Amino acid sequence: MTDTALLELRGVSKHFGAVIALHEVDFRVYPGCVTxxxxxxxxxxxxxxxxxxxxxxxxxxxxxxxxxKVHISGPREAADLGIEVVYQDLALADNLDVVQxxxxxxxxxxxxxxxxxxKMEARAQDTLQSLSVTTIRSVRQxxxxxxxxxxxxxxxxxxxxxxxxxxILDEPTAALGVAQTRQxxxxxxxxxxxxxxxxxxxxxxxxxxxxADNITVLRLGQNVAEFKRTEVTQEQVVHAITAGKLSKVPxxxxxxxxxxx
Amino acid sequence: MTTADATADTGSAxxxxxxxxxxxxxxxxxxxxLPIIIGLVIIAIVFQSQNDRFLTASxxxxxxxxxxxxxxxxxxxxxxxxxxxxxxxxxxxxGVAGVIAAVLLIPDGNELSTPIAxxxxxxxxxxxxxxxxxxxxxxxxxxxVVTLAGLIAWNGVVLLLIGxxxxxxxxxxxxxxxxxxxxPESTSWALxxxxxxxxxxxxxxEVRIRRKAxxxxxxxxxxALRVGALAVALGAAVYVANEDRxxxxxxxxxxxxxxxxxxxxxxxxxxxxxxxxxGNAEAARRAGINVDRIKIAVFAICSFMAAVxxxxxxxxxxxxxxxxxxxxxxLYSIAAAVIGGTSLFGGVGHIKSAILGALVIASIDNGLGLxxxxxxxxxxxxxxxxxxxxxxxxxSRRAQAQSGRA
Ligand SMILES: Nc1ncnc2c1ncn2[C@@H]1O[C@H](COP(=O)(O)OP(=O)(O)OP(=O)(O)O)[C@@H](O)[C@H]1O
Ligand SMILES: [Mg+2]
Numbered sequence: 001m002t003d004t005a006l007l008e009l010r011g012v013s014k015h016f017g018a019v020i021a022l023h024e025v026d027f028r029v030y031p032g033c034v035t036x037x038x039x040x041x042x043x044x045x046x047x048x049x050x051x052x053x054x055x056x057x058x059x060x061x062x063x064x065x066x067x068x069k070v071h072i073s074g075p076r077e078a079a080d081l082g083i084e085v086v087y088q089d090l091a092l093a094d095n096l097d098v099v100q101x102x103x104x105x106x107x108x109x110x111x112x113x114x115x116x117x118x119k120m121e122a123r124a125q126d127t128l129q130s131l132s133v134t135t136i137r138s139v140r141q142x143x144x145x146x147x148x149x150x151x152x153x154x155x156x157x158x159x160x161x162x163x164x165x166x167x168i169l170d171e172p173t174a175a176l177g178v179a180q181t182r183q184x185x186x187x188x189x190x191x192x193x194x195x196x197x198x199x200x201x202x203x204x205x206x207x208x209x210x211x212a213d214n215i216t217v218l219r220l221g222q223n224v225a226e227f228k229r230t231e232v233t234q235e236q237v238v239h240a241i242t243a244g245k246l247s248k249v250p251x252x253x254x255x256x257x258x259x260x261x
Numbered sequence: 262m263t264t265a266d267a268t269a270d271t272g273s274a275x276x277x278x279x280x281x282x283x284x285x286x287x288x289x290x291x292x293x294x295l296p297i298i299i300g301l302v303i304i305a306i307v308f309q310s311q312n313d314r315f316l317t318a319s320x321x322x323x324x325x326x327x328x329x330x331x332x333x334x335x336x337x338x339x340x341x342x343x344x345x346x347x348x349x350x351x352x353x354x355x356g357v358a359g360v361i362a363a364v365l366l367i368p369d370g371n372e373l374s375t376p377i378a379x380x381x382x383x384x385x386x387x388x389x390x391x392x393x394x395x396x397x398x399x400x401x402x403x404x405x406v407v408t409l410a411g412l413i414a415w416n417g418v419v420l421l422l423i424g425x426x427x428x429x430x431x432x433x434x435x436x437x438x439x440x441x442x443x444x445p446e447s448t449s450w451a452l453x454x455x456x457x458x459x460x461x462x463x464x465x466x467e468v469r470i471r472r473k474a475x476x477x478x479x480x481x482x483x484x485a486l487r488v489g490a491l492a493v494a495l496g497a498a499v500y501v502a503n504e505d506r507x508x509x510x511x512x513x514x515x516x517x518x519x520x521x522x523x524x525x526x527x528x529x530x531x532x533x534x535x536x537x538x539x540g541n542a543e544a545a546r547r548a549g550i551n552v553d554r555i556k557i558a559v560f561a562i563c564s565f566m567a568a569v570x571x572x573x574x575x576x577x578x579x580x581x582x583x584x585x586x587x588x589x590x591x592l593y594s595i596a597a598a599v600i601g602g603t604s605l606f607g608g609v610g611h612i613k614s615a616i617l618g619a620l621v622i623a624s625i626d627n628g629l630g631l632x633x634x635x636x637x638x639x640x641x642x643x644x645x646x647x648x649x650x651x652x653x654x655x656x657s658r659r660a661q662a663q664s665g666r667a
Contacts, residue, residue, distance in 0.1 A: 053547070055546075055547060074549060075546070075547050075548060075549040076549035079549060085547075087547065091541070091543065091547045091548070092541065093536070093537045093540035093541040093544045093545065093608070094540055094541060094608070095536060095539065095540035095541075095607075095608035095609055096533075096536060096537060096540055100533060100536075100537075101544075104533070104537055104544070104545070104548040104550070105545075105548030105549040105550050106548075106549075107530050107533060109530070113529070113530075114528040114529060115528055115529065115530065115533065118470050118471060118474045118476060119474075121474075121476055122474050122475075122476060125476075
């Protein structure tokens, strides 16, 4: 673990009209480490991820990548920085096949600027194989015909295929069976061993305690706790998720706690 | 390498296996172009039994000429349908282009040269489509409304451009020849040979590359069958047409656009993005695709193809008048794309469906005309066929859902 964070969010805020989805959130991801982002439904986890991915423009705070201040204004920029995201809704186009989805927006081209289907198909197949995804009958099958778990496998494969430095997975195992969950958790560990920064969002604390080095807890759009996995119990994390002290803005703390109490 | 092992079977499988796989697909609802080809055969049998002039060389050539404009405009419609959008303005946009070309070429001493007039007419199509696309994406008005407004406004523009002239009779050789000239017999056979050779070359090259990459490929017997089918079908068309006036230039025009747009949709990033935006615009956006730019380009393509169709229509009628772009053009063009199998919900369809659909529509129109029936019967029957085509499509979709291939 090095000292400079790969990704650092400082006081990041994001509003949707009157809804405050993120309020001055700090978040750090170190290379070679798995950082878990946990919190109840609506805590702001997906919003934070989409802000990093350039889907949402943040309203306040700053984002640092390798210590440099960056403005990620779109998915392309995020990808150029080496950030790959598996979205909670997977963001797959049902009418396209597995290969087409995995390369969407980054198609390999031949000399005449035509699509290099051969190269893409071979790479897609290799990637799926390296993730031991064996249940997909054909990579030329449309995604619409895949099961929920198979779709999730495709989304994960799509994210790890590129030479990325930061892989963010928003509930990547939610629809997966035992064997595939195992594969994804092993993959998460392997990515971190290779020196990548990994962020994983999950509601399954058992999984998180298996793979995570650090655990950041969000509650109602605010930081409520940051733990080292080795120094914390599941009970403490659950307590932080459900009743963590909203410490960031003291003025707001009282009212919020009155409301939620 | 295990990939090769797993797919080697597909590579060495024979004709029988390929047929069985095709049949499994059909039974699970993946019908492809099958229903429409059966439909065309039924139409031919029905009309021929009623009037033996339907299946003659002369009527075959008529059919090509009559379906060309609908096929051309419908290709643009396929693009907008792939996005899950609609363009109701294509009829009068075709009218605007036809009138622009006709008026600019009136030999009154200050007429433009033919290429410039044609370029301006086609350019007006691109400009109109770009305008539609900009309004739809930047202001966020649904395409149905924008192009409905376009339908009315471009109709007005046709009237304004025609002005007090009433009717403009074409006198330009190129414009008249577009729909009324035919290929010499030897040229059409030379082009036939060229087309078959190129098709075979592309197919074999594909096999070679896939073999090299150790990926599965279609069995050679299937490829031979495909090349043979193309050679026979095209050869029959050339032979029959040559019994009469010959292959119309329009056949080449439509063929060119079929190949060109088929290439764009199937082989380029742009085409891939059209399907992606139509399938899941948000996923496309998250993949870094500029969704607005794709939409604007698609509306520009649609209006451009409408403009091409407008020139074809003007040429066929040898004149333009205040009715240019009106009548059944819009409805037939949209119906052609849908009958051909393009989904109205976006993301699913192929450019060839425009041509198959246009052939169905033109056959019905032509056949009923031979039987001496009027527009009333034509519209009722065409409406029924449209409904039938969409019914077959949704039933096959249900079959796919039940067999787990939705
Ligand atoms: N596009 C949007 N427009 C308006 N409000 C939004 C939008 N996206 C999220 N929100 C709101 O922001 C808050 C945080 O949502 P977010 O999706 O980030 O939660 P989450 O932590 O990912 O929850 P879950 O565990 O259910 O996935 C919620 O109150 C949600 O209603
Ligand atoms: Mg979420």
